[in-house]
Amino acid sequence: MTIRFGLVGAIALATTSMLTLGAALAQDEVTITIWSLDDANQPALNLAREFDEREPGIKVEYREIQFDDVVSEAMRAFATGQAPDIIAVDNPEHALFAARGAFLDITDRIANSEVIDPANYFPGPLNSVAWDGKLYGVPKATNTIALYYNKDLYAKAGITEPPKTWDELVEVSRKLNDPANNIYGLAFSAKANEEGTFQFLPWAQMGGGGYDNINAPGAVKALEIWKTILDEKLASPDTLTRGQWDSTGTFNSGNAAQVISGPWELNRMLEEAKFDWGVALLPTETEGGTRSSAMGDFNWAIFASTQHPDEAFKALEYFASQDDRLFPEFGQLPARSDIGLPETGVALKDAALKVFLEQLQYAQARGPHPEWPKISKAIQDAIQQALTGQTEPQAALDQAAATIGGILGN
Amino acid sequence: MTRLLSSLRDGKGFDIVLVAVPLLFLLALSGLPLIYNVVMSFQEVDMFSLGTFARPWVGLKNYIAVFSAPETWPIMRNTAVFVVCSIAGQFLLGFGLALFFTQKFPGASYIRGLFLASWVMPGLVVGAIWNWILAGDFGVLNYVLKALGIISENIFWRSDTNWSLWAVIIANIWLGTAFNMILLAVGLAGIPRDLYEAAELDGATSWQRFWTMTLPMMRSTIGAVISLGLIFTLQQFDLFAAITSGGPANSSNVAQYWAWEQSFRQYDFAKGSTISVVMIAVVMIASIIYVRSTRHEVRG
Numbered sequence: 110m111t112i113r114f115g116l117v118g119a120i121a122l123a124t125t126s127m128l129t130l131g132a133a134l135a136q137d138e139v140t141i142t143i144w145s146l147d148d149a150n151q152p153a154l155n156l157a158r159e160f161d162e163r164e165p166g167i168k169v170e171y172r173e174i175q176f177d178d179v180v181s182e183a184m185r186a187f188a189t190g191q192a193p194d195i196i197a198v199d200n201p202e203h204a205l206f207a208a209r210g211a212f213l214d215i216t217d218r219i220a221n222s223e224v225i226d227p228a229n230y231f232p233g234p235l236n237s238v239a240w241d242g243k244l245y246g247v248p249k250a251t252n253t254i255a256l257y258y259n260k261d262l263y264a265k266a267g268i269t270e271p272p273k274t275w276d277e278l279v280e281v282s283r284k285l286n287d288p289a290n291n292i293y294g295l296a297f298s299a300k301a302n303e304e305g306t307f308q309f310l311p312w313a314q315m316g317g318g319g320y321d322n323i324n325a326p327g328a329v330k331a332l333e334i335w336k337t338i339l340d341e342k343l344a345s346p347d348t349l350t351r352g353q354w355d356s357t358g359t360f361n362s363g364n365a366a367q368v369i370s371g372p373w374e375l376n377r378m379l380e381e382a383k384f385d386w387g388v389a390l391l392p393t394e395t396e397g398g399t400r401s402s403a404m405g406d407f408n409w410a411i412f413a414s415t416q417h418p419d420e421a422f423k424a425l426e427y428f429a430s431q432d433d434r435l436f437p438e439f440g441q442l443p444a445r446s447d448i449g450l451p452e453t454g455v456a457l458k459d460a461a462l463k464v465f466l467e468q469l470q471y472a473q474a475r476g477p478h479p480e481w482p483k484i485s486k487a488i489q490d491a492i493q494q495a496l497t498g499q500t501e502p503q504a505a506l507d508q509a510a511a512t513i514g515g516i517l518g519n
Numbered sequence: 520m521t522r523l524l525s526s527l528r529d530g531k532g533f534d535i536v537l538v539a540v541p542l543l544f545l546l547a548l549s550g551l552p553l554i555y556n557v558v559m560s561f562q563e564v565d566m567f568s569l570g571t572f573a574r575p576w577v578g579l580k581n582y583i584a585v586f587s588a589p590e591t592w593p594i595m596r597n598t599a600v601f602v603v604c605s606i607a608g609q610f611l612l613g614f615g616l617a618l619f620f621t622q623k624f625p626g627a628s629y630i631r632g633l634f635l636a637s638w639v640m641p642g643l644v645v646g647a648i649w650n651w652i653l654a655g656d657f658g659v660l661n662y663v664l665k666a667l668g669i670i671s672e673n674i675f676w677r678s679d680t681n682w683s684l685w686a687v688i689i690a691n692i693w694l695g696t697a698f699n700m701i702l703l704a705v706g707l708a709g710i711p712r713d714l715y716e717a718a719e720l721d722g723a724t725s726w727q728r729f730w731t732m733t734l735p736m737m738r739s740t741i742g743a744v745i746s747l748g749l750i751f752t753l754q755q756f757d758l759f760a761a762i763t764s765g766g767p768a769n770s771s772n773v774a775q776y777w778a779w780e781q782s783f784r785q786y787d788f789a790k791g792s793t794i795s796v797v798m799i800a801v802v803m804i805a806s807i808i809y810v811r812s813t814r815h816e817v818r819g
Contacts, residue, residue, distance in 0.1 A: 181783060184566040205786075209567055291656065301766040302784075346675040347655045349767035350683075364656065482785050493768035497680050 139420050140168040142193035144183070146176050146407075152250070152431075152439045153197055160427045167420050180205070187211050192412040194421040197249055200237040201303070201485070203408050204477035207238075207245035213411040213418060215425075216243045224426040233404040234444035237474035246410035247425050248444035250435055253402045253472040254308065254371045255464055256392065257357075257378070260385040262292070262366040271367075271389035275312075275334045278392045282343040285366035294343040296356040296365035299335065301493050304352050306475065306485040307403045308369060309335070309492055314401035314473055316394050320484050323491070323513060324506035327394055332495050332502035339496050349496055371405065372442060372465045375458050388461040390468055404472035406441070442469070480516045487512040553799070559792040566786045581793040590769050590777075597684055598753075598773040601691070605755070606748040608692035613699025613744070620700070621707050631704065638697040646761020649690035653677055653762065683763045683771035690758050695751060699744055706740030707733070739813055746809045753798060774798050 147153035154171055161169035172193070174182050180202055186192045187206075198206065206212045219225050225247060227235055234248035256278075258271050266285050272278040282294025298304045309331070313319060316327020338344050344365070348356065353370050360368035361381040369391070378386065393400055409428060411421045432443040436450050442465065450466065452459050478484060491509035494500040500508070526532030560581050562574040585591060620631040637645070652659045655675035664670045676686040710733065718728050734741075756775050759765055765772035765780065772780075774794055782791030 180566075180786070184569060184786075188567055188569050188571070205566075211567070301764060301768070345656055346678040349678040350763055351678075359656075483787075486785060490768070493766060497768040497770070499680070499768055 139166060139417050140170055141195065141415075141417055141420050141424060142170045142172065143195045143424070144172050144174050144179075144193045145197035146174055146179060147197070148173060150439070152435055152441060153428075155439075156428050156431055157424070159431075160424050163427070164420075164423070167423070169424070187412060187414065190414065192414050194415040194417060195409060195411055195424060197407045197409055200234065200248070200404065200406060200408050201475040201477070201481045203237055203246060203410065204240050205479050205481060206410065207240035207477075208479035211413055212245040213413045213415065213421075214243045214245060215247075215411060215422060218418075218422050219244055219247075222422075222426060225429045229445045229447040231444055231446050231469050231472065233469070233472035233474050234406075234408070237404065237477055238408050238410070240477055240479075246408045247429055249407045249409050249428070250441040251444035251469060251472065252371045252373060252405040252442055253465060253468050254311070254369055254391065255402070255468045256367055256369055256389045257360060257374075257461075258367045258387055258389060259360070259363070259382075260387055262363075262384075266366075271387070272392045274392050274396055274398070275331070275394055279334060279337055279343070282338060282367065283341070286341075286343050288342070291364055293345050293359070293365045294367065295338060296344055296359050296368040297348060297370075298351060298353045298356050299339075299348050299492050299496055300350060300352055301489045302352075303485055305489045305492050307405065308353070309488060310475060311391060311401045311403045311473070315391070315399050317399065320476065320478070320488065320513060321517060322510070323488060324503070324510040329503050329506055330394065332492065332506060335492070336495055336502060340498075349493065371403075372462065375461055376440065379455065379458060386457065388464040390464060400471040402468045402472040404469075404474050406444070442466075446470070478517075483516050484513050487516075556792045556799075557796055559789055560796045562789060564788040564792075566788075569788060577789075581789045585790060585793045585797070590772070593769060594772050594774060594777050597769075597771065598775075600684060601688055601755075601773050602749060602752045604688050605691045605695065605752045606745060608688070609695035609699045609748055610741075610744060612692065612696045614703050616696065616700040617703035617707055620704060631700070634697040634700060636697075637694060638701075640694075642694070642755070642757025643761050645690060645694050646758045649686070649693070649758070650677070650762055653686050653689070655679075677763050678767055680767060680770035683767065687755075687758050687762050687771055690762060691752065691755055694758070695748065698751075699748070702744050702747075703737070703740060706737045709740075710736050742809055742813050746806060749805050750802065753802060 143153070143157050145153035145157075149155070154173065157169050157171045161167070179196075179198055183192065183196055183198065183206070192211075203212075219227060227244070230248055231251060234251045235244075238244055238246035238248060256271060262285055263269075263271075268281055268284060272281045278295070284294070285292065286294040298308050310320065312331035312335075313323060313325070313328035316325060316329075316331045318325030318328030318331075322328070339346065339348060345351075345359065354374075356365070357368050357370045357374045357378070358381075359365045360370075361378055363382075363384065390400065391402055409425050411418060411425065415421050432445055433448050435441045435443045442450070450462055453462075475481060475485070487509040490512075491500075491505040494508075495502040495505040558572075561576055561578060563577050563580075564574055568574045616631075616634065620627050653676035655661065655673050655678060658673075658676070660676070661670070661673045664674070674682055676682045676689075714732060715728060718732060723731070753775060756779060759771065759773065759776040763771040765776045775798065778791045778794035778798070780791075781787045781794065
């Protein structure tokens, strides 16, 4: 019995002393865990470390996870009650967690925050952290795609400006196509994974479609244009199995005159491309028609299971307050329209960034929808069925629309 | 306590311990996941119920969904073609090389050892290398075939629906040949030399010697090589991930890649485990046939 009393007494003593000593000591106990795929050269790890040093009451534990494991690790951790406080997830997967109540609803916290103002963000990235009218995170960074073109090859073919419409793109690609010298007119990715959806969806949206209306006439026309490009071998047949990184490699080596890709290629292109190049906005269906673009990169979210929502939100506020350092220090684009990118001094890069920043205003989130991987798969299947000639574009997209309709519960 | 210790020392208890440890290991690391997998195929599983057993039972719904999917039969067909052609290719090349290296010539055993380099390489590395070899525009294979005058236009091995499955089969045959060669070479070395000498004295031609002596004496080795080949080819995943990702339009998709895709790309774990249960059934049938066909054999 004495032992028991001793224990209770000790607990009581500890509790009272904690209470009397006040908040400062209590905060000493707080540890928040952050999972992200960023390594030492990327923002999350560095910002987490800074936050740890700035806040004496908060200890930060950082864990680096691999890109392919983010979702499965996070699900498993959440299912077994060991989720971190904060995680960075790829934007199309945000709704997957938000809709199941796994992420903390931070709408009110953001409304009261002096640091995070939703009005500062580009609409696409902001939309990707929203579900059911509430905010479940903060965009971490963003990116999009545009049309890179080889100015030297343009001059040789007598082309003065980049194409503005889809038809012009096909026309220009025909002029640039030069099989004798192993040069394709265009490079892009129609691979059967998320990259294929990432590249096709903007076209469907420019044509008046979308993931919930994937067989709109304009989306069918977009797929027909893609089919024309592949059937006429204006792009390598390997477009079907090659990702964006490898496709852009063929542009850098001079084997494709144009490529549709993102700003993540800029540094590599500066190193590899031995020619003059430029970047243009994605061509639209008709001259001056609706613009759209893909939206990539990760979002921050707080797990609903966190014991320290206040401290976790404080960390997000700190990360957001450092957004102006994302580009100069880490080469990533902040998802905010109120932050101008400083000149890098490299003319090609600065010109390209201007275009990407303009393109970002049209960038649309994929979804958001908790069943995004299945929706995306239906779109990929349609693209591949049509481009391999197994199904007509119209029929392939009708099939995808039916599958997606089933998922959306229509 | 002393009895227990002495039983360990006198050998009997020790035998039991030796058998029990691996049995427990097998049970925990192979048996339980296998059962878990079968259970999942009868349940509705999503990412958030992955960690618990308390999930709604759906009976045969997953099986019906898998077998009524339009891609199921093409994928099953691909799997069969992949397994049969890979095993045939690996076995024929492996046997040919094994016979070649039983000839006595300087450095034979060293060169044979070098062949193992292909076997120890990770599948993803092999896949990346074959990716370059098989690339449509600038691949080495197309260059060689063109230079030899066999083809006039580049074959897009990875992106042409007629070739994509063959691209993976070619890479897999290359990967598995060395292993087949080593196992078969061991089998060949087990055949007593003097039998051949006697047969030669009796005037048997080399073809007769191969057909009436080598093949029958190799029967159990060949059986083992082929059943191992079945397991290894049904396990082959890395090459698909590295070379074609099952595409384009599922033309090179096989059951094992499909199961992974369902589980870890679509997060449909129930469907993924359903596909793997079907695969387990196929492997079990094949191994029963193998065990029955060899059980009357006397091994030595």
